[in-house]
Amino acid sequence: MNPHAIFVLILNLLVIGGFSYFIYLRLNNSPARKLYFPALFFKVACGLALGLLYFYYYQKGDTVFYFNAAKDLLKFPIADYLQEVFFTKIPYNQRSTLPMVKITSLFLWVTGSNYWLATIYFSLFSFCGCFYFVHQLAKKYPEFKMTAAISFLFYPSVMFWSSGILKESVVFGIVMFLSGFLIRYYFWRKINIWQVFIFMTGGWLMLVLKYYIAAVFLPVVVVVFLLSFANNSDKIKNSKPVYKYFGLVLLVAGVVIWASNMQYNLDITRIFSVVKDNQQQILATGNPENMIHFLDESQSILMVFPNLIIALFSGLFGPVFPQMTSFLQVTLCIENLMVLVLFFTSLNRKIKVSDDNRVLIYGGVIYILILATLLSYATPDFGTLTRYKVYFMPYFLMFILCKNLLVSKLKSLIKFL
Known part of the structure; x- marks a missing residue:
């Protein structure tokens, strides 16, 4: 390993360690604080284990493909690379893979094409989303802290398949962050401009990477958010039941129409045939x-x-x-x-x-x-x-x-x- 690679390795490990410890310091009043480092180490270990499994046992798979394709993308001159990543329109037949390749290339860029450092970054993002959700839930219901931790931080297959350089790491991390934002608003009516920005960006990224997850998750979140808002409005609470039910029907219908227009394959006239073709x-x-x-x-x-x-x-x-x-x-x-x-x-x-x-x-x-x-x-x-x-x-x-x-x-x- 040459001196430059050693410097990049040490620098990235310092960034990862410093960021992780910074988050830990901000959890002073969290009921789940003691679980932070055990859960973090477990998550990172799952990401590394996934890489070992696919590189040295299967010797192929999504994580290997993303890594190799991202390395090829980094061979472009810097101006061409930035143009390709941020401004080039993605061809329709590459929409399922190229966005993830671009995201992976950004982490390879800052890690010197080190797969293991990049996989730690992906695992760390997914972990932060999971822990944020558990933290918010444990603040409201401390008695369910271990239940939430087992489900979202220590359940082996979930942690394994949502770690490392996979779409699941990114999308599941977003799902967890947005779920945490929803919990925070639902119980404490707290939301800020940064969380709105993250929600919009995360929702867009979900649509790009896994539109069928976004098509279910985002409408449910929006409906829960709006119903929660309505339940805290005296004017709506005191209205006649027939108006409430009519409003609920309109809300659900509107959300279904919105979801069906998120992506071409989600159109109501096409979705069943698309699902059936994929199944067959x-x-x-x-x-x-x-x-x-x-x-x-x-x-x-x-x-x-x-x-x-x-x-x-x-x-x-x-x-x-x-x-x-x-x-x-x-x-x-x-x-x-x-x-x-x-x-x-x-x-x-x-x-x-x-x-x-x-x-x-x-x-x-x-x-x-x-x-x-x-x-x-x-x-x-x-x-x-x-x-x-x-x-x-x-x-x-x-x-x-x-x-x-x-x-x-x-x-x-x-x-x-």
């Missing part, structure tokens, strides 16, 4: 043993409805018994079995949904149900679906862990021992 392409080319098996829809369009239920179950709990030919598949099987057990043990609990968090909880449930169903139906390959689960699984896990009878009994047993 995956089923035709993938390994049948790693697929979700749907009922035949060729005889009746009504078979779509039981298939959506199959997709929902598979998204939340599958695969329970995959081909266990690798360590990752074994851990995935264990995780899914645990989630299934936790779900059933959560059914008998008694939870009263208070008026102050009703809208937030209902919004979260709707987000989980829609995203788990659509992603599983459109992408029936369990390998790909495992990555996509990062967008809804931690929310679902938090819901089933809250006041879970099995968890409560385990806590009592540990205290007794």
Whole structure:
């Protein structure tokens, strides 16, 4: 390693360490402060492990492609490079990959094309979003601090697949930041111009990188925000119920129309055919043993409805018994079995949904149900679906862990021992 590379390495490690410690110092009053460094180290380790897995075991994959393509982009003269990254229009057939390549190239530029430093930056961004959300939630409900931490900071598959140089690191980090902003506004009515700017920028970047995630997440956030605002308006609260229901119908209809115009493939007249084409392409080319098996829809369009239920179950709990030919598949099987057990043990609990968090909880449930169903139906390959689960699984896990009878009994047993 030459002196310049050593200097770049040390400089970036100082920046990463200094930034991480600066964030830690700002958490003086956070109930989750003690979890900060363990969660940070775990997240960074997941990002490094993902790089090792793809570079030295698979020797291919998205993270390898982004890295190599970004290095090629950096070979341009500096003026041409900046023109290409910031001003050149992205061709339609490259919209799924080129934006991520451009983002990756910026981090390779400041790290001297060091993959491992770049992957730490990506992991750090995703971690900061996750911890910000947990911090905001723990401030309101300190008793759910560990539940939120397990779901958003320490759940292995979610942390692994939302780390390193992957789209999931960026988009999941944005989802977490925006969720944290929503929590902050919902409970404390606090929002500033920087958060509005980050929300707008983050929403745009979500549309660029993962438009189908944005098409579900952003409308739910907007509806929850507007309903929260309405619930705190005396004029709206005191209006007649018929006006409230009519307003709600108009709001939902408006949001659906907005979502359908976010991207060409989301148009109401096209979305089902796009989803179905993607599903059939995956089923035709993938390994049948790693697929979700749907009922035949060729005889009746009504078979779509039981298939959506199959997709929902598979998204939340599958695969329970995959081909266990690798360590990752074994851990995935264990995780899914645990989630299934936790779900059933959560059914008998008694939870009263208070008026102050009703809208937030209902919004979260709707987000989980829609995203788990659509992603599983459109992408029936369990390998790909495992990555996509990062967008809804931690929310679902938090819901089933809250006041879970099995968890409560385990806590009592540990205290007794």
